[in-house]
Amino acid sequence: MDQSKPTLFKNRAFVFLFFASLLAIVGFSMFFMTTTWFVISDLGSAGSLGIILIAITVPRILMMAFGGVIADKFKKTTIMFSTSSIQGVLIVAVFLLSNADQLTFTYLLIIGFIFGTLDAFSGPAGSSLIPKLVDKSQIKQANAIIQGLGQIGFVIGPIIAGSVMEFGGVTTGYFVTALIVLGSAFFMFPPFLKEGPVDNTVKQTPLKDLIEGFNYVRASRFLVTGILILITLNFFAFGSISIAIPILVETYGGSPINLSYIESALAIGMLVSTAIIGTVKIRRRGLTSMLGLIATLLVAFAFSQIPSLFILTGLAFMLGFSMTFVAIPFFTSAQEDTDPRIMGRVMSIVFLAMNGFDPLAYAGVTLLVARGIDIQLVILTFSLIGLFIALITFWRGKTFRNYTSEY
Template sequence: MIPTSEEAAWQTSIWKGKFIYLWGASIFSSLSISMYLTIEQWYVVHYLNLKNSLGIILMATTIPRVLFMMIGGIAADQYSRSKIICFSLLTRCFILLLMALFYTNHVLTLSALFIFALLFGASYAFFWSARDSIVPGMIPKEQLVRANSVIQTTNQLSVMLGPVLGAALLSLFSYSTIFLIIAFALLISILLLRFVQEKKELTPKKSSLLRDLAEGIHYVKGSSFLLTVMGTFIIVNLFFIGPLMVSIPIIAEDRFEGNPFNLSMLQSSFAGGMLLGAIIMGWLNMKKQRGKLVIALILIEGLLLTAFSQATNLWLAAVSLLMIGCCVSSINIPLVSVIQEKTPSTIVGRVMSINTMVSMGLIPVSYGLVSALLNLQISVQFILLCAGSIIVWFSFILFLKASDLKRA
């Protein structure tokens, strides 16, 4: 059968060329991050037995990522994005080597872990900005949804496998050996990135950090769509990410026997849902009604969060997380693709980083708020129930007021 023009574009534009190396590097990078976060959370909850401090460590990982996101976006608009990605991976590899050394010498305390989490988050900010801005230069605009779906699909497959591999490694090796294994995965990403070079190297222009920042902010302020998207992510991330991510290891410890494989099942279910959502979005390759779909999925996301808060059965909790993850990918991919389509390549790094920085800015606050509520002896189940109810309420506001988003 003769392939259609759309099928031919899919085969040639994405899978031939340097994109495949970026895709491979993203797999190992995502796998290493997933394993690291699983080990980090389990180290705090189970090894240090400081579950009420988990939100503080998650804040330490997130705050530098938010603060350095804008600088990463400016760098991505001026310098080689592949080299920035490589630098980020190499830095995190070095951090993991230090963590292995600290653990071996019995000095990987909560304070030390907090500092490493800060450094890890700062390094990851540069990776995120550069990776998101390099894709539009490799792929035609009509294929951006599918290209983003491919990256998200394979990344989420790695995220889904990461907790399982992390749990297996915990049963076989010490923490120091696990840190070395994760560092090796990052080295593979670095090797693959050696084949990723932009067609035209970006040359630094004579400008100031503040001027570049002002240019990006001015562009965003002129787009009512971008402002609506950012406002939506701010509210959703404040009441969704913190309660969900802090609750998963705590629920695994308190409600499901404190078994690392139960933790891996819950985290893998969430990642598996994100994988499923990415596959669906890549298959649909939606060009219309994306905004209305996003609002509907936010409503479903809130309802599922309330369901997860009441789950007393491991399989019911896993199914809830699977569906939540599916909603997350199905929300993120269309919105990121629309932003990439509408933004000039000379400023896409800053716009993507501003969007991510603003939308994620309240995530550390969310982690801290959840930790504070836990220290006040408020149950994580009640926190999830309230957070899900707020998201449901917010989705109705979007249906009534967010006309720019509904037209996307």
Template sequence: MRAISQTAPHPFTISNYRFLWFSRLSAMFALYAMMLILGWQAYNLAREDMGVGASAGILGLLGLLQFVPLFILTPLVGWVADHMDRRWIARIVLAVQAAIALTLGLLTVTGQISLWAIYLISVLLGICRAFLGPAISSLAPNLVPKESLPRAIALSNIAWQVGVIAGPGMAGPLYKIAPALPYFVCAALYILAVAAMLMIGPVKRSAIDRTKGPLRQVLDGMSYVWTNKLVLGAITLDLLVMFLAGATAMIPVFARDILDAGEIGLSLLAASPAVGAVIVAVIFSFAPLSRNVGNKMLIAMAIFGLATIGFGLSTSLPLSMACLAICGAADMFGIYVRGSLIQLHTPDDRRGRVGAVSQVTVSASNELGDALSGGLAVLFGPIAAIVAGGAGAIVITGLWSRLFPQLGAAKTFDPPDDLDDNISGNLKRNKTPIA
């Protein structure tokens, strides 16, 4: 197998990729600002009538409401991403999210925001994320050379994590000025994301086998994940680690009732994981990882579990922020390795369907993990829920290293040679940007 070139064109030299990157940055900024305030409003509304544990359960319910539509729609959205113009899928979904943010702002201004309204919005956001994820993730490999893809993934993750930092970082202070203001700012950011997506020109795509019916094509995508043990191991490792050790849903609980940090502390805690993640992503954007990638991913997942335990036990805001930053750095390490392996080991004509399977597992780990944390918090308290989840993540990482030896055996990102003929539309040999 050939080593991935370190002299490949930088993704930012390709105009289509630059527009995609800016659209992702703006959309992630808006999404995480909106989700933080949504959770904050829900928790405070619940605390009017409930105790800490029951109110924490409400935050878990929000995650579950986002996951259910995504899970149901996964077979459809993967097929759509492989058969329709991925740019237009993203444009439509981002426009809908702008409308959702505007609606939340109006409900807040008029005093009509309620738990039931937040539940409905959570379902709509789950539908939007179901369609957007596979379209965006499978679009990037069509815009850059294969040799540049690991660096492009690192840059995309920078856009994501800067949004995770900047979104919550501005949401708390804006909420203190006026509760509806963060939502109106998010609506404007989504409009900017749509505008950037409209600037992306025609994109080359590999041919789709249209001799098979839609159901068979959906099953082919799932079958590919099941039979490729490297892809399956990477996806399921993330599923279980993040399912058990996700701490983000409990941030409002820790900010209000454990650390007594208020809205500013809420923003600082919510942004902390992204600070660590951005540091790692920036490093990889300049110096892409190239050796012993599988074992390094496994070590990162174990560190994630340890840092989660530290967060659960902390009673200091600075220490809690540091633990969450380590969580973010470890998670980004795993995201970078996993994303590069999956994208480079999957033919282009199946990327949408494989991306949909990957997305539903990521969402299961996040949203269902939020629901699990909320449920455990109701039964045992938020601290015990977080500590137990971190310990479980460490156990799963050790077990997966034995069940899927392909993970540790992945020394580089190199795909099998027979994939090269199947991966088209990624400028593998053409150094000229697609216009």
């Protein structure tokens, strides 16, 4: 490690990025949770929920690759600050509508569409900023902190939202969400992070930039396999179970506070594994990701068989513990080995695989449940399909399985 570089928590820019990223993810997941509960409990329509979640997720996915092009062309801190500020204003609008008892399906559909589109730009920018703020030997630890605890943010958000709604209702939930997202924008204020100059100075059309990014990824068997692993994790395991948890809680007669218990166990599992990854040197990163995926899907399978909220809490811990070992080793290796000039575009594709498919699972699960399919049968089917893909990938992915790192 370069001794001239400060440790991560003495690196002011990194600390601000950490808080900005964590608050952004917490705010995003709170918006999801509060909207989910509002649509199910107030509008009384799981089908409407699926449509709203699609409105949030589809533009996010479609625009994410283009978000990587923007991240390579402009200052990443400016992109992150602008998108979080606008998202905060949008949630303030939702709060005001809810407070006036005017929040309708149409308003949520429109605001959700804009919210998801903006998130497509902030994610790749934040992911590709890490290598510019820390020493290369610190990238794994930085990712263990930001990406690992960031995934915990997807769990902390629903915990906060559930607790707030338990005692203050949906309107208060949207108010707290708005404060958190605006707090994220504060920490993303560009002078706080002091980003260096833009690496990509090649002048070409956005379409050529986009094609160059896809060609770069397609030429790397390691990146292609890793992206498939992340998609499998987030669609068939984490995404499906995340949206299934509130449905199971309601099915078994629970309340938002019961939801918080299960989500807390998931967060603690992630926290424990994140601490291990941040301190232990992992050389066989490809093998670690593959085994972590298989373990996560086995836990998801067990999750589909248990009708007890108490036992599901323990399984949630195991799920959080295993899934962190899938994402962070691959994510770190991708950052270490990618050309800085094209980092934003590569990270946009990786970020899409890491965070873009779990919301699609949200929509898919809710639509299936709305059609009368039992939620545990849905989880069982998702976990078995994901496990089949994971085993095939383990068998065929020799290049990825044998990947090692010196850091």
